Amino acid sequence: MGKTTIPEEELMHPGHIACLGCGGGLAMRYMLKALGRRTIVSVPACCWAIMHGKHPSxxxxxxxxxxxxxxxxxxxxxxxxxxxxKGIKDVNVVGFAGDGGTVDIGIQALSGAVERNTDIFYVMYDNEAYMNTGIQRSGATPEGAWTTTTPVGTTGDWKKGPKKNMVEIMVAHDIPYTATVNVAFPEDFVKKIAKGKDIVGPKFYHAFAPCPTGWRHPPEHMVKIAKMAVDSNLFPLFEVEKGKYRITRKPKKKIPVKDYLRLQGRFRHLPEDVIEKIQRGADRNWELLLRKEEFTADF
Amino acid sequence: MVKKVITGNYSLAYGCKLCRAEVVAAYPITPQTTVVEKLAEFVANNEMDTQYVKVESEHSAMAACISASLAGARTFTATSAHGLTLMHEVLIWASGSRTPIVMGNINRAMAPPWSVWADHLDSVAQRDTGWMQIYAETNQEVLDSIIQAYKISEDHDVLLPSMIMEDAFFLSHTTEAVDIPEQADVDAFLPPYDPPEKLDVDDPKGFCSLVMPDWYMEFRYLMYEAWNKAKKVIYDVVEEFEQKFGRNHGALLDNYRCDDADVVLIAAGTSAATAREVVDEYREQGKKVGLARMRFFRPFPADELRSLAKEVDSIGVLDRSFTFAHGGAFYTEVAGALYNSPSKPMLKNYIAGLGGRDITPATLRGLYDELLQMKENGPGQEIEWVDLKDGAPHGEVP
Known part of the structure; x- marks a missing residue:
């Protein structure tokens, strides 16, 4: 077995009450490994509001x-x-919030915080719906997904339109560092978070975190599905540092989005034409990202 | 000690500066703006060593204050009307997380229809949020109340937030001579904030975590106990303040010439200053009238009201807001406190001065005249809207 660069110290312990195969659990674990003990975390209403345990645990x-x-x-x-x-400069301050708490109800406070150039980390663990309340659609739910408020029904009433592009919203705020991370790529995850320690100002991370409960897949498929999101170019791994784009993983063999979608019950209803539309969207976004990387190469 | 001629808003800013607030998070709203402007000037001129977070909403102002306070800092904000009501959710969060935040609120009417003038509904509507509420009568009281409020709120038996109210324009934009205490005297009176618990990387704890039904009530009961202890702390702080600074604005209920009074008017804010003048005038004519100023609406001065009830025949309660209950909020709560009291004077509710309408000496003379006749004539209409235009309330409003 190869040696990893991930710190061994665990700052998240057994006793948490995450569901089996929770991507959000791994996101917190890797983030804390990267940042270490001198870290204060703020968590709004989301799965993590209960995952750290009920009082007094x-x-x-x-x-x-x-x-x-x-x-x-x-x-x-x-x-x-x-x-x-108080003159304390060596403590990391982290906002750790779900997708709904970030792209929907919390977007104003986040926009204000980064506009003020606050020296903070903000990690959005994205499970693509309001999962703690029971799988309701959020602004980060992808096109085509079943949720309890996009119940498909007899009329094809699944989530319509693409998810909000929170990375570009943050890039548009001209903040020093924005990155995507994914729980299936822990080394990349830890490296990007740790990099933020040397950057003063707001650091925003979009963390891909599958939810077996809400996505309707077996818990043991969680990492596999997270990896396929990257390999299908639906969720590319990249970072934007002072406006300069850098893709941190270019899949050697691109897989069709269909392979990713068909493993999840939330997409089981989708007709071929919608799957093709999702494929075209993924291809277009990947091409756009390649061009952004090329266009900003000299920055 | 320096005497300055300043507005109520500047009193808030000077009070915040004297108390060495370490974090200020605030958002502008009429008629509070000169508070945030003056604080910005203090910081920009290095007259005040504070982290000033210029947030994007009042909701964020309060949220930032809560987290800053949990991290151990003394915090301050100021707002008014729609800003205060936008904060409602996080006001409850602030008291529940036991953060001794101090806030200035400029009492302004709620829209619609739009109004920027004095009215108490904004803060009265926050009466269940777990904040202490002080309604100031003068600019001097505004400044002194901030110093008192930090001392009360930060007491480890209390650990509850405080808001200090001043009437829009009547205080916020009107200048009065105000004694500005020496910094050294305030420092001696108010030591730095020393929280019993805080966000600390060397002693990591979870704050405001989920509790199941087997513990929630106990957390709330702890707050109830703190409320009861707060009353004694308020009396102690008011006394200590007087010894140090020579001023006493009263504790929970500020009684004026009530000792042998037959009738008393209960009022809060600047209308109490007008009532004070009318009381003096009537006393010179031998009429036994008094004023009981609701200085603290929270904690509620129930014991003080029961003592007062023993001495008087009739009480008028003036509400500068209306809450669509059986009378205004002050009235229903006064009536509630007196229901189990052995002495039950006659009660009448006056709704007056909404949306900045003047409450004049002539108006208050009319109320006192009615109260003086009440023992013989009865209270008449129990809830009376004072000084409505001719034809109202049944007439058409243009």
């Missing part, structure tokens, strides 16, 4: 504050301000 070895749903950006601004007031 607590599964993490870092201080954590639970906050209201829409305030993560404001909460981490407050923590950073308090640390600055």
């Amino acid at each position: 607590f599964a993490l070895d870092v201080p954590l504050v639970n906050t209201a749903f829409e305030v993560t950006g404001a909460s981490i601004s407050g923590i950073r301000a308090a640390l600055d007031a």
